[in-house]
Amino acid sequence: MSGNVSLDVDFARSFFPALNDGWSYFENAGGTLVPTTVIARAAAYMRETQVYYGAGFAQSRAATERINAGKGVLAALINADVGEIVVGPSTTANVYVLSHALRPWFAAGDEIVVTNQDHEANSGAWRRLAETGLVVREWRMDPATAELRPADLKPLLNARTRLVCFTACSNIVGTVYDVAAVTRLVHAAGALVCVDGVAYAPHRLVDVKALDVDFFLYSVYKVFGPHAAVLYGKREHLARARNQNHYFVEGNPALALAPGGPNHELTAAAVGIADYVEALHERHFGADAGGDFRARLGRLYNLFADHEARLGERLAGYLAARPDVRLIGRPTGNAAERVAVFSFLVDGRDSAELAERLNARGMAVKAGDFYAARCIDDVGARPQNGVLRASMVHYTSMADVERLIGHLDAEI
Numbered sequence: 001m002s003g004n005v006s007l008d009v010d011f012a013r014s015f016f017p018a019l020n021d022g023w024s025y026f027e028n029a030g031g032t033l034v035p036t037t038v039i040a041r042a043a044a045y046m047r048e049t050q051v052y053y054g055a056g057f058a059q060s061r062a063a064t065e066r067i068n069a070g071k072g073v074l075a076a077l078i079n080a081d082v083g084e085i086v087v088g089p090s091t092t093a094n095v096y097v098l099s100h101a102l103r104p105w106f107a108a109g110d111e112i113v114v115t116n117q118d119h120e121a122n123s124g125a126w127r128r129l130a131e132t133g134l135v136v137r138e139w140r141m142d143p144a145t146a147e148l149r150p151a152d153l154k155p156l157l158n159a160r161t162r163l164v165c166f167t168a169c170s171n172i173v174g175t176v177y178d179v180a181a182v183t184r185l186v187h188a189a190g191a192l193v194c195v196d197g198v199a200y201a202p203h204r205l206v207d208v209k210a211l212d213v214d215f216f217l218y219s220v221y222k223v224f225g226p227h228a229a230v231l232y233g234k235r236e237h238l239a240r241a242r243n244q245n246h247y248f249v250e251g252n253p254a255l256a257l258a259p260g261g262p263n264h265e266l267t268a269a270a271v272g273i274a275d276y277v278e279a280l281h282e283r284h285f286g287a288d289a290g291g292d293f294r295a296r297l298g299r300l301y302n303l304f305a306d307h308e309a310r311l312g313e314r315l316a317g318y319l320a321a322r323p324d325v326r327l328i329g330r331p332t333g334n335a336a337e338r339v340a341v342f343s344f345l346v347d348g349r350d351s352a353e354l355a356e357r358l359n360a361r362g363m364a365v366k367a368g369d370f371y372a373a374r375c376i377d378d379v380g381a382r383p384q385n386g387v388l389r390a391s392m393v394h395y396t397s398m399a400d401v402e403r404l405i406g407h408l409d410a411e412i
Helices: 009-013 036-048 058-076 091-105 124-132 150-156 179-188 235-240 264-269 271-285 293-321 351-359 373-378 398-411
Strands: 085-088 111-115 135-139 161-167 192-196 215-219 229-233 325-328 341-346 366-368 387-391
Touching (some): 036 058, 036 264, 036 271, 058 271, 058 293, 085 091, 091 215, 111 124, 135 161, 229 235, 264 271, 271 293, 293 341, 293 398, 341 351, 351 387, 351 398
Parallel strands (some): 192 215
Antiparallel strands (some): 325 341, 341 387, 366 387
């Protein structure tokens, strides 16, 4: 996928000060670490331009430029235009606001489809609309594979279907879904899609235009940035959505769908993600490599996927080979099939207790439902306090994986 170039993991890791603390980080699906470039941008904004933006004096003009530059990076990460994104505090908050903004589009008896696999962010707010007269239907995982199958979605689609909400990749199961194919299926039925890309975006390059999705969600703090989140919507949808902010921001989706507006310093700090991308790209492909920012992102994401697949194959092979371990999802690290997020159960062991024992050995892992409570219940993991999850990104090293395997051997 990436030719003869392989990821210089040590160089990537040099940007993350937290990796020097002796821990091996395996809770990246909960939130990635941030590089020094992001930290520097946040500090510079607060040190130099911590004023209200939009005014005519020098500091305010600089603040405005920095915030707008951050929005530009956040849009470019998913191939959106700046006018097609809303920057909010979290994906949960963004979906909650969106659900209220879209409610006037629907009549009593209209139907919304959600899944029993999604993070609750792209499920709970939609389910609550049943209280207002909408019908909520559930696209359920295949009990044998814990995966969502388009064949199970088809019978749920009918003339009353208005919206289908699903994940590009579960933060528990890890399977990569064909979002474009599901979107075509839903559009053919006359409905819209809202796709949760939070667990997908750290691992694969997103192109919302190619996917043709109506709404797409990702969390900036899970793609090496500060704690913020992005809602993408097709321009015509955002323009039509009901204002959820002050009456005088009507017609400005960036504010109408973000009560209180975006966090200034965190939005500006997002430029640091681009700084990191540029440094990585120059390291691997040279200063003269052609193409724009999206082209550079594409090259790097190929390196990320290759590296993460190697890590995933090693960990998945270990977990699948143990008769006392139940791995949720496909027993592979193949980049075409899943991302490097592995949830598992150990026979007779409490997942939370096992996580504590691994924490004591310097393994940054966590157990629980990870806000995908319906998924955890339906895979039968609740009696063991949920699953134990090991999630990796491109700065995870093979040494980290071997260390985790060694400690699992000692604790299981």
